[in-house]
Each structure stands twice: as structure tokens, then as C-alpha cells.
Amino acid sequence: xxxxxxxxxxxxxxxxxxxxxxxxxxxxxxxxxxxxxxxxxxxxxxxxxxxxxxxxxxxxxxxxxxxxxxxxxxxxxxxxxxxxxxxxxxxxxxxxxxxxxxxxxxxxxxxxxxxxxxxxxxxxxxxxxxxxxxxxxxxxxxxxxxxxxxxxxxxxxxxxxxxxxxxxxxxxxxxxxxxxxxxxxxxxxxxxxxxxxxxxxxxxxxxxxxxxxxxxxxxxxxxxxxxxxxxxxxxxxxxxxxxxxxxxxxxxxxxxxxxxxxxxxxxxxxxxxxxxxxxxxxxxxxxxxxxxxxxxxxxxxxxxxxxxxxxxxxxxxxxxxxxxxxxxxxxxxxxxxxxxxxxxxxxxxxxxxxxxxxxxxxxxxxxxxxxxxxxxxxxxxxxxxxxxxxxxxxxxxxxxxxxxxxxxxxxxxxxxxxxxxxxxxxxxxxxxxxxxxxxxxxxxxxxxxxxxxxxxxxxxxxxxxxxxxxxxxxxxxxxxxxxxxxxxxxxxxxxxxxxxxxxxxxxxxxxxxxxxxxxxxxxxxxxxxxxxxxxxxxxxxxxxxxxxxxx
Ligand code: ADP
Numbered sequence: 001x002x003x004x005x006x007x008x009x010x011x012x013x014x015x016x017x018x019x020x021x022x023x024x025x026x027x028x029x030x031x032x033x034x035x036x037x038x039x040x041x042x043x044x045x046x047x048x049x050x051x052x053x054x055x056x057x058x059x060x061x062x063x064x065x066x067x068x069x070x071x072x073x074x075x076x077x078x079x080x081x082x083x084x085x086x087x088x089x090x091x092x093x094x095x096x097x098x099x100x101x102x103x104x105x106x107x108x109x110x111x112x113x114x115x116x117x118x119x120x121x122x123x124x125x126x127x128x129x130x131x132x133x134x135x136x137x138x139x140x141x142x143x144x145x146x147x148x149x150x151x152x153x154x155x156x157x158x159x160x161x162x163x164x165x166x167x168x169x170x171x172x173x174x175x176x177x178x179x180x181x182x183x184x185x186x187x188x189x190x191x192x193x194x195x196x197x198x199x200x201x202x203x204x205x206x207x208x209x210x211x212x213x214x215x216x217x218x219x220x221x222x223x224x225x226x227x228x229x230x231x232x233x234x235x236x237x238x239x240x241x242x243x244x245x246x247x248x249x250x251x252x253x254x255x256x257x258x259x260x261x262x263x264x265x266x267x268x269x270x271x272x273x274x275x276x277x278x279x280x281x282x283x284x285x286x287x288x289x290x291x292x293x294x295x296x297x298x299x300x301x302x303x304x305x306x307x308x309x310x311x312x313x314x315x316x317x318x319x320x321x322x323x324x325x326x327x328x329x330x331x332x333x334x335x336x337x338x339x340x341x342x343x344x345x346x347x348x349x350x351x352x353x354x355x356x357x358x359x360x361x362x363x364x365x366x367x368x369x370x371x372x373x374x375x376x377x378x379x380x381x382x383x384x385x386x387x388x389x390x391x392x393x394x395x396x397x398x399x400x401x402x403x404x405x406x407x408x409x410x411x412x413x414x415x416x417x418x419x420x421x422x423x424x425x426x427x428x429x430x431x432x433x434x435x436x437x438x439x440x441x442x443x444x445x446x447x448x449x450x451x452x453x454x455x456x457x458x459x460x461x462x463x464x465x466x467x468x469x470x471x472x473x474x475x476x477x478x479x480x481x482x483x484x485x486x487x488x489x490x491x492x493x494x495x496x497x498x499x500x501x502x503x504x505x506x507x508x509x510x511x512x513x514x515x516x517x518x519x520x521x522x523x524x525x526x527x528x529x530x531x532x533x534x535x536x537x538x539x540x541x542x543x544x545x546x547x548x549x550x551x
Contacts, residue, residue, distance in 0.1 A: 001179070005172035006165075013164035017157050024153065029146045033121075036137050037108075040123045043067060044135040048125040051133055056080060067137050068120075072098055074130035092134075097124040101132045234299070234319035237306075242266045242279060245314060254294055254319060275317075278303035282315040297323040331500070338501040342384055342515065346377035380513060387517040390448065391500070394524040401442045408437025408446065408480055408549075412469050415451040419458055427464045430454070434471035437478045439549055445525040450480065452518040453545050457484035459512045460543070477551055483544035489537040497535070498523040522547075 047069060051058050059071070059080045071080040076093020078086045092098055100107025101124035113120045113136070124134040178192035187203040190196070224246070228235055234251030238244060244262050247269075252261065255269040266279065278288035282303035290301050299319045306314040353370045356362050362370055409432075416430045423430050439446070450469075457467040465485040472479045489497060493504045501516035503509040509516065522545075526533050530550050537543035 002172045002176045005175055006168050009168035009171055010161075010165055013168065014161060017160050017164070021153060021157055025146060025149070028149055029143075032146055037121060037123070040067065040121065040135050040137050041106075044123045044125045044133060047135065048127055048133040052127050052129075067135050070134040070136070072124075072132045072134060074102070074132070079131065095122070095124075095134075097122040097134060098132050100124065101126045101134075102130070107132075232321065234317075236266065236317040236319075238266055238279065238315045238317065240283070240312070240314070242283075242315075244269070251317075251319060254299075275301060275303075279315055279317065282317075283312055285312050291322070294319070297321055298326050299323075335500055338516075339388060342501070343381065346381045346384075349377045350374050350381075383513065384515045384517075387515045387521065390521055391517060391524070394445075394521065394528070401445075403440050403442055405438065405440050406443050406446065408439055408450065408471050408478060409434065410436075411443075411447045411450045412437075412454070412471065412480070414447065415454045416469065418451065419454050422455075423458050423467070426458070426461060428458055428461050429466045430458075430469070431466060432469045434469075435473040435478075437471040437473050437480065437549075439478055439529075439551070441529050441549070442525075445528065449522050449525040449547065450482075452522050453480075453482040453547075456518060456545075457482050457486065457543070459509075459514065460484070461486035465542075473551070475551065478549045479546055480549070481544060481546045483542060485542040488539035488541055488543055489535075490539050494535055494537060498533075 047058075051071060056071075056079065059069075059082075062069075062082065067082075069080070069082040070078060070089075070092070072092045072095075073079050076091040076095075076098065078089040078092055080086050081089055096109040096111070097107040100109070105126045107124040108122060110121045111119070119139040120136045121139070122134055122136040124132045126132050179196075182190050182192060182196075182200075184203065185207075187200040187207060190200055192200075225248075228246070228248035229250075231248055231250060234254045235246075235248045236244060236251045237246040242265055244264055244266055247257065247261055252258065255261075257269050261269055267276070270276075272292065274290055274292060278290055278301060281288040282305045285305050285307070287305065288303040292299050292301055298321075300322045302316075302318045302320070304316045304318070305312040306316055353374050357367065357370055412432055416432055420430065454467060454469060461467065461484050467482065467484045470481045470483075472481070489504055493502075496502045497504065498519045500520045503514060503516045506516075523533060526547050526549075532548050534546045534548070535543070536546075
């Protein structure tokens with residue numbers, strides 16, 4: 001803008017200067033012309049007087065001057081001409097100034113001279129003998145005079161243009177300075193030009209509108225961020241060029257990305273070709289779905305086109321964490337396989353024994369042995385089926401089961417009583433100590449929990465070992481501890497013993513009637529009562545299980 005004001009001001013100054021220059025030249029030309037004409041008249045009169053006195057002799061030693069002098073007789077014949085031989089010149093009787101001078105004593109005219117071939121001004125003066133003396137001047141002379149003034153005028157103009165340029169620049173800067181210093185954040189506080197007041201008022205209005213819009217946008221953005229960041233699913237919005245428009249907290253964690261990933265190409269966050277293909281498909285308008293593994297977890301990815309009319313405006317990527325779901329599915333599959341496997345073995349034994357007896361291949365004295373095997377395997381199946389039923393009841397949810405006040409000590413004493421025969425078989429001492437352990441809970445489940453822990457402590461114990469059952473209670477919790485002096489559990493199996501059908505030593509467990517379900521029932525029952533389980537074990541020394549119930 002400074003340049004524009006500068007250029008305009010300078011242009012006006014130069015135009016004015018040129019106009020002045022032309023006007024001055026015109027005025028000068030007129031002025032010089034008048035002077036030249038007056039001089040011409042004076043000269044004509046003086047020469048006329050001299051010629052009147054001296055006749056043609058006056059011209060004999062006449063020094064040629066710039067002005068042309070012509071002496072014409074009364075009949076128009078040229079008697080003398082300062083610039084051409086008189087005899088060569090035609091009769092001048094028809095010349096305007098000559099006719100006028102003859103008539104009134106003086107005459108003048110301005111015209112093109114065929115003799116000189118240029119524009120001339122003539123002045124004629126009649127002498128007493130009727131002849132006429134004429135003096136003429138070329139326009140050229142006036143031009144020359146005027147043009148002589150050109151150089152100083154041009155110099156003045158050059159100085160004036162330079163001065164104008166300097167002043168125009170200063171002026172432009174001075175005009176622009178208040179505009180440069182305008183405070184656009186608070187338009188009404190400016191004190192620049194009166195003429196700017198409507199514009200500044202308008203700006204202030206728009207400023208306020210803009211602020212209100214910005215606030216609304218920020219509020220909506222925060223709202224959106226709060227909602228999307230609170231989502232368990234990862235969500236990424238991409239524009240048509242695959243640049244990230246929005247990415248929520250979960251997705252940022254998934255791709256180890258920072259909040260600055262907005263605006264970046266999604267390729268910089270994830271280079272997986274399968275996900276990129278899904279994005280390309282969504283960008284073409286087709287929804288795509290796939291399962292991927294990211295950071296050790298399994299995700300179902302949905303790439304949806306976001307349409308505006310018939311055009312795909314953006315792509316929404318949603319990452320559902322399906323790890324637990326697929327783990328549960330896998331567990332269900334494994335559970336079914338395990339159940340079938342666990343049931344098949346005793347069933348084979350039963351059916352095999354029954355077949356041999358049916359075919360009469362067993363000696364009568366061996367029948368009781370076979371019958372015992374059938375009985376043992378059916379017992380095993382019964383306990384397996386009972387455990388399975390308990391597990392499936394727990395799976396279905398035992399929240400609605402009635403909770404009653406009970407004493408953990410009573411349950412422990414009951415378990416000890418039931419397990420006494422098997423403990424005696426291995427000469428294991430069962431010691432019970434501690435508080436009453438008053439709780440509110442599901443009695444059959446807690447009874448099962450205590451029984452299973454004590455049963456394991458006996459089953460995986462050595463001959464002459466001991467089992468200590470201790471119950472400790474304070475205002476906050478009741479802790480049941482069952483410790484034994486048995487075979488212990490290897491470190492790497494500690495986390496797995498609570499899984500269904502997991503057994504450290506499968507054949508040993510089976511041999512002693514284990515189903516691999518005891519501890520998973522314990523875990524379920526504890527979870528249902530909000531209790532935590534801790535397991536300490538050292539192979540060859542023994543195991544301690546602590547279940548801590550909140551009161
Ligand atoms: P099981 O019916 O085979 O006893 P559990 O779920 O009760 O099944 O136990 C799972 C596995 O954990 C057992 O097979 C056994 O290997 C191990 N285990 C459980 N309790 C003890 C313990 N007190 N001492 C040593 N090993 C144990």
C-alpha cells in the first residue's frame with residue numbers, strides 16, 4: 001500500500017509538473033512572440049525612416065540581420081530583399097500586409113512563406129513615396145527562443161520530480177503508519193483515522209462473532225475429545241488424503257503416537273498393509289473389516305467411509321479390542337475339548353471292563369476287581385461332572401444366590417472332618433487355628449472353596465506331612481490361609497494352576513482323583529466374594545494359599 005500511495009502521489013506530481021511545464025512553455029512562446037512582433041514593428045519603422053532619407057543607398061552597406069527586410073515599390077515590385085536577389089522575386093502586390101500598408105500606412109500578417117518555405121510574421125510600413133518597407137521574422141526564431149528556456153526548465157523539473165518522490169515517500173509512510181499500528185484484536189481502541197471508524201466497528205463486530213464461534217467450536221471439540229478419549233475403542237478420522245483429522249487417546253496408545261499426530265499422514269503412525277488396504281477400500285466407498293494383532297492384543301478393525309452426499313469425505317477407523325472375547329471363545333473351545341477328553345478316558349475304561357465281563361472273558365473271582373474299576377471310574381466321572389456343574393453354575397453367574405452370615409471356621413472344621421479319612425491314609429496331621437472368620441457369603445461356594453484348598457493340601461502332600469488351616473480376622477478383612485508341607489508348585493506353573501483343567505503333573509493328579517477344576521472353582525468363588533488370592537509355593541517344601549475376604 002505504501003508503494004501504491006507513493007506511486008499515485010508521484011504520478012500526480014509528475015502530471016502537474018508536466019502540465020505546468022507545457023503551460024509555461026506556451027506562455028513563454030506567446031510572450032516571446034509578442035516581444036518579437038513589437039521589435040519587428042520598431043525595426044520596420046526605424047529602417048523605413050532610414051530608407052526614406054537615404055533611398056536604396058541605405059542597403060548598400062547594410063549588414064544582413066536575422067530578420068528579412070524587403071522594400072517593395074508601390075506597384076508591388078521588389079526593390080530590395082535582404083535574403084534573396086530582388087530581381088528573382090515575384091511581384092508582391094498581392095501580399096496581405098502590403099495591401100493593408102498601402103491602404104492604412106501599416107499592415108501585418110502571419111502566413112506560410114513560399115519564398116522561405118516556413119511560417120513567418122510580416123510587418124509592412126508605407127513610406128512617403130508610396131513604397132512599402134516590410135520586415136519579417138520566422139516563427140522559428142520564437143521557437144528557438146522558447147526552446148532555449150527548455151534546459152533550465154528541465155533541470156527545475158528534474159529537481160522537482162526528485163523532491164516530489166522524496167515527499168511522496170514520506171507522505172505514503174506517514175499515511176500508512178497509523179494503519180500499520182492498528183490493534184486488530186481490539187479494533188475500537190484504535191485512534192487512527194476517522195474514516196476508518198465504520199470499518200473498525202465492523203471488525204469489532206466480526207471479532208466478537210468470531211470469538212463466539214471459536215468458543216463454540218472449542219467447546220464442541222473438547223466435548224468430542226472427552227467423549228472419544230473416554231472410549232475403550234480406538235478411533236481415527238482420516239481426510240481424503242489419509243491425513244489424521246482426529247485420533248482419540250486409545251488409538252494414540254495403540255500407535256504410540258502423540259497429540260501432535262493430527263495433520264500427519266496415517267502412514268507415519270501405521271504402515272500395516274492390511275490396515276492401509278482397508279482404508280483404501282473405505283475411501284472408495286466400501287466398508288472394510290479385519291482382525292489384527294497390535295501390541296500383543298487382538299483388535300477388530302472397522303474402516304467406514306464418511307459420506308457427504310455421494311462423495312466420501314473422510315474415513316473413520318475404529319479399533320475394537322476383542323482380545324478377551326476371542327480368549328473366552330478359545331477357552332470355551334478348549335473347555336469343550338478338555339471335557340470330552342476327560343470324560344472319554346473313564347468311559348473307555350468302563351465300557352472296556354463291561355464288555356469283557358459281558359463276553360464272559362472274566363473269571364468269576366476277577367469280577368469284583370473289574371467291578372471296582374468300573375465303580376472307581378464312575379466315581380471319577382461323577383466328581384468330574386459335579387465339578388463341571390459347579391463351574392457352569394458359577395459361569396452363569398451366582399449373583400442372585402442367597403448370601404448368609406456364616407463362620408469360615410465352621411466351614412473349615414466341616415472340611416477337616418470330611419477330609420480326615422484321606423489325611424489319615426497318608427498320616428497327615430490337620431491343624432486348624434485362628435478366629436471365627438465371620439462373613440456374609442454364599443455358603444455352598446465358600447464351603448467348596450475351603451474344602452478344595454484343604455483337599456489339595458492333602459492330595460499334594462507327602463506321607464506324615466501336615467496341613468495348617470488358619471483364619472485371621474480384623475475390622476477390614478478375614479484371611480483364610482491353608483499351608484502344607486507337600487510337593488509344592490514350580491514357579492512357572494504358579495500363574496496357571498487356577499486355569500481350568502490345568503494340572504502340573506497330569507498323571508499324578510489323575511492318579512489321586514484330581515479333575516484340574518478344583519482351583520478354578522476356588523478362584524471363581526473368591527472373585528464372587530470380592531476376595532483376593534495369593535499363592536506361595538516352593539517345590540519340595542510346601543504350598544500356602546491365602547484368600548483375603550473384605551468384611
Ligand atoms: P486338581 O483337581 O488336579 O487338584 P486343581 O485345580 O485343584 O486341580 O489344581 C490344579 C493343579 O495345581 C493340580 O493338578 C496340582 O498340580 C497343583 N496344586 C494345587 N494345589 C496344590 C498344592 N497344595 N500343592 C501342590 N500342588 C498343588
